[in-house]
Amino acid sequence: MKKNPIYLWVLLVLSALISSMSLFGILSPLPSKDVLRASLANSGTLTAQQIEDTVNYTYQVTASSHSIFNVVLIVLSAILVVVAFVFLVRKNVQFANYAYLGYLLLAIVGLVYSYMNVQDAVQLIKDTTLGLGMGAFAQGTNILFIIINVLFLALVFYKMWRQQKDLAEEVEAEEVA
Helix, strand or coil: CCCCCHHHHHHHHHHHHHHHHHHHHHCHHHCHHHHHHHHHCCCCCCEEEEHHHHHHHHHHHHHHHHHHHHHHHHHHHHHHHHHHHHHHHHCCCCHHHHHHHHHHHHHHHHHHHHHHHHHHHCCCCHHHHHHHHHHHHHHHHHHHHHHHHHHHHHHHHHHHHHHHHHHHHHHHHHHCC
């Protein structure tokens, strides 16, 4: 390929930032319920039931983000981003695209897993207004990120298709010459 795949550089930089934040998140310790409760009690705007619901919800979501399945997904995703960078630096755009596609598929699986965990955590909230608000926000965020990843997936597939088409035209032009 003669062109520099700027789309892949941009997507990989964004993915590297997200992967590094995710790695930092799984390396940070799981906060205790007492610490969460103390930090929320200082806000002064929540009732005792809302504080307890928020503590239970936050602890459940944080605990699920530290599960073995989620940790494996995050580590594999970070490895795929690094592999894609290596292939891109070596000018092997096709393999970089494949590695990035793997990253995107793992990211979508992780988001679906997160979505299911949020639904379980919302069940712990007794205050219906708080539960609806927190659940809608978290689930809406997960759905938005799934849509963004599907769009990135479509972009990479389109670019791969264009690269193959350009390569076929190039070979055909060489055969004619």
